[in-house]
Amino acid sequence: MTGFVDLRNVRLTYGGTADGTLALDGLDINVKKGEFAAVVGPSGCGKSTLMKLATGLITPQEGTVEVAEKEVSGPVSIAGMAFQNPSMLPWRTTLANVMLPLEIVQPHRSKLRREKASYVARAEDLLKLVGLAGFGEKYPWQLSGGMQQRANLCRALIHDPALLMLDEPFGALDAFTREELWQVMRNLHAEKGFTVILVTHDLREAVYLADKVFVMSARPGRIIKEREVTFERPRPIELTYENAFNDIVHELRGLIADARAAA
Structure with missing residues (x-):
């Protein structure tokens, strides 16, 4: 079945030559529209x-990459991205940082000047949704790490992306703040209904947030397990202390340990 994000038999070598680094080989992944998927596996x-690949920043030597039933041949405009380092511009306020993609992504770039008030209202609504109401005029250095990451999520979502790509977005935060932001992410996904692919080393994070978890082999990477997570939503944070939850975490840890040993 064709998914919203669909990678089929993907092979990618960095360097593009026979003696380059083979990063992926025979990789298949299928994520449905509105689904929350997590990707875990050994380092590297x-x-x-x-x-x-899914956002069109690189292209494979073999295989196909499709997003929203269109083959990806360049940057995907319907995607938002958030990384471990928020990388907020220190000379811009939080509100101005959140609105930055609107200055770049069409059709918002063409409409921003004449519809600025409505875009500012959209940004302020997002800040309120993640618990940052009233912080729009603060500068990044006036925010904690957790607050900056909340603003980073708003920036990734300001242009209403259909696909949200998260690369270790909570990895640099303390455990308590990380769990707070899991719940923020849970609520954003429930309210907005976008498709999410989360790349993470944190297996608890993957199981708490995702509908399915893809486990990758050691390099060259391919999917060795697709694990459904069927806990009812919305998931309370207390779920992470239950035996059924931790059983899945231990199952995934075992798969990754086996993948590392087989490398």
């Missing part, structure tokens, strides 16, 4: 490479 297995 190609998780972030997969993300670059």
Whole structure:
């Protein structure tokens, strides 16, 4: 079945030559519209490479990459991206940082000047949704790391992307703040209904947030397991302490340990 994000038999070698680094080989992944997927695996297995393929930042030597039933041949405009480092511009306010993609992505770029008030209202609504109401005029240095990451999520969502790509977005945060932002992400996904692919090393994060978890082999990366996560939504954070939840975490950890041993 064709998914909203569909990678089929993808092979990618960095350097593009026979003696280059084979990053992915025979990779298949299918994520349905509105689904929350997580990708886990050993370090260096190609998780972030997969993300670059799905957003059109790189193209494979073999195989096909489709998003929204269109073959990807360049940057995907319907995607928003958030990374571990928020990379907020220090000379811009939080509100101005959130609105930055509107200055770049069409059709918003063409409409921004004449419809600025409505875009500002959209940005302020997003900030309120993630618990940053009233912080729009603050500068990044006036925000905690967790607050900056909340603003980073708003920036990724300001242009109403149909696809949200998350690359270790909570990895640099303390455990308590990380769990707070899991719940923020849970609520954003429930309200907005976008498709999400989360790349993470945190197996608890993957199981808490995702509808399905893809486990990758060691490099060259391919999918060795697609694990459905069927806990009812919305998921309370207390779920992460239950035996059924931790059983899945341990199952995934075992798969990754086996993948590392087989490398």
